[in-house]
Amino acid sequence: MFEHIDAYPGDPILSLNEDFAKDPRANKVNLSIGIYYDDEGRLPVMRAVREAEAQLLEAPAAKPYLPMAGLAAYRDAVQSLVFGDDAPARKEGRIATVQTLGGSGALKVGADFIKRYFPGSQVWVSDPTWDNHRFIFERAGFTVGTYPYYDEATGGLQFDAMLSAIRDLPAKSVVLLHACCHNPTGVDLDEAQWIRLIDVIEQRDLLPFIDMAYQGFGAGLDADAFAIRELARRNVPAFVANSFSKNFSLYGERCGALSVICESAQTAVRVLGQLTSAVRANYSNPPTHGATIVARVLTTPALRRSWEEELASMCTRIACMRGAIHERLRGNVPDAMLARYLEQRGMFTYTGLFAAQVDAMRERHGVYLIRSGRMCVAALNERNVEATASAIGDVLSNAFA
Ligand code: LMR
Numbered sequence: 001m002f003e004h005i006d007a008y009p010g011d012p013i014l015s016l017n018e019d020f021a022k023d024p025r026a027n028k029v030n031l032s033i034g035i036y037y038d039d040e041g042r043l044p045v046m047r048a049v050r051e052a053e054a055q056l057l058e059a060p061a062a063k064p065y066l067p068m069a070g071l072a073a074y075r076d077a078v079q080s081l082v083f084g085d086d087a088p089a090r091k092e093g094r095i096a097t098v099q100t101l102g103g104s105g106a107l108k109v110g111a112d113f114i115k116r117y118f119p120g121s122q123v124w125v126s127d128p129t130w131d132n133h134r135f136i137f138e139r140a141g142f143t144v145g146t147y148p149y150y151d152e153a154t155g156g157l158q159f160d161a162m163l164s165a166i167r168d169l170p171a172k173s174v175v176l177l178h179a180c181c182h183n184p185t186g187v188d189l190d191e192a193q194w195i196r197l198i199d200v201i202e203q204r205d206l207l208p209f210i211d212m213a214y215q216g217f218g219a220g221l222d223a224d225a226f227a228i229r230e231l232a233r234r235n236v237p238a239f240v241a242n243s244f245s246k247n248f249s250l251y252g253e254r255c256g257a258l259s260v261i262c263e264s265a266q267t268a269v270r271v272l273g274q275l276t277s278a279v280r281a282n283y284s285n286p287p288t289h290g291a292t293i294v295a296r297v298l299t300t301p302a303l304r305r306s307w308e309e310e311l312a313s314m315c316t317r318i319a320c321m322r323g324a325i326h327e328r329l330r331g332n333v334p335d336a337m338l339a340r341y342l343e344q345r346g347m348f349t350y351t352g353l354f355a356a357q358v359d360a361m362r363e364r365h366g367v368y369l370i371r372s373g374r375m376c377v378a379a380l381n382e383r384n385v386e387a388t389a390s391a392i393g394d395v396l397s398n399a400f401a
Pocket residue numbers: 013014032033034035130132183
């Protein structure tokens with residue numbers, strides 16, 4: 001019966017993370033998956049999350065099915081955080097939001113919805129992008145193409161090439177964009193560039209799909225949502241996936257949401273209905289625990305303050321580690337490859353290391369990066385930064401020998 005089933009070659013991120021767990025070496029270093037670890041190398045439970053969970057334990061509640069669209073308080077808190085509490089689009093009821101299984105769930109529900117209502121559209125992702133973007137949209141039945149994005153020579157953005165490629169796309173093309181802290185490159189558009197891009201999106205009648213997995217890890221909670229808020233302000237129809245995996249350190253709770261900016265409140269009701277139907281067809285309704293925590297933290301002033309402060313301190317620690325690795329690599333890494341450790345934003349640096357060099361770092365030194373050369377700088381700490389820098393120095397000097 002199953003003779004024709006292919007072997008799964010594995011996922012470039014999650015399978016590598018599983019390989020890391022099996023690696024018996026005591027001094028191994030995991031800079032592969034996009035997870036924030038504290039200076040002790042531990043996955044933090046944020047203070048506000050701990051407090052919200054303690055409150056929930058004090059008054060245990062029954063766990064009925066949630067509505068298909070998710071927990072109402074969570075959906076409202078998501079809209080407030082992503083679009084701004086006073087956003088006119090929100091007040092006017094033009095945003096349809098459903099709770100989803102993480103950001104990936106939001107992408108899948110959105111992909112299913114788009115396939116149903118825009119069956120002729122093609123999807124365009126940045127070159128490069130998070131591997132799962134392509135996978136999710138292809139599995140939903142789309143052809144996925146790329147637009148220029150990263151400039152390997154400078155470690156920055158090829159904005160003009162990006163804009164001109166997007167300008168040439170047919171109307172109703174789906175353009176997948178990263179709101180902030182681009183994964184894997186750490187290279188973002190500035191506000192002026194976003195405005196020029198949104199002009200093109202509007203003129204060409206394109207469908208932006210914004211993925212915001214790292215809100216709060218770039219320029220701040222509000223600034224990171226700049227493009228989304230600008231789209232909503234200009235009433236440009238758009239899909240927005242967001243996730244609390246990283247900024248709440250709630251990876252395993254699968255807390256995400258999909259919001260769609262609609263042209264009118266009446267349309268938003270119908271869109272919400274069809275998003276809900278996509279949820280029902282995939283997994284019926286989402287789970288309660290993580291959403292209850294997030295909603296409680298975001299809507300309780302003391303918990304919200306604590307969460308924002310801790311998130312800011314996580315960003316400060318990442319910035320320190322960027323400085324620390326930069327310092328240690330100086331002199332061992334060509335200048336052109338060095339600046340990006342400081343300049344690229346969020347959890348990642350796109351090191352410019354080749355797959356063979358990454359493999360050598362893993363095999364010889366137990367230091368794990370993604371084979372594209374992506375390093376999770378949010379997992380660096382005072383104890384592993386030295387080993388990481390010397391592993392990079394080693395593979396570079398061997399490659400150049
Ligand atoms: C990553 O990019 O490492 C994370 O978003 C985890 C994942 O699911 O790939």
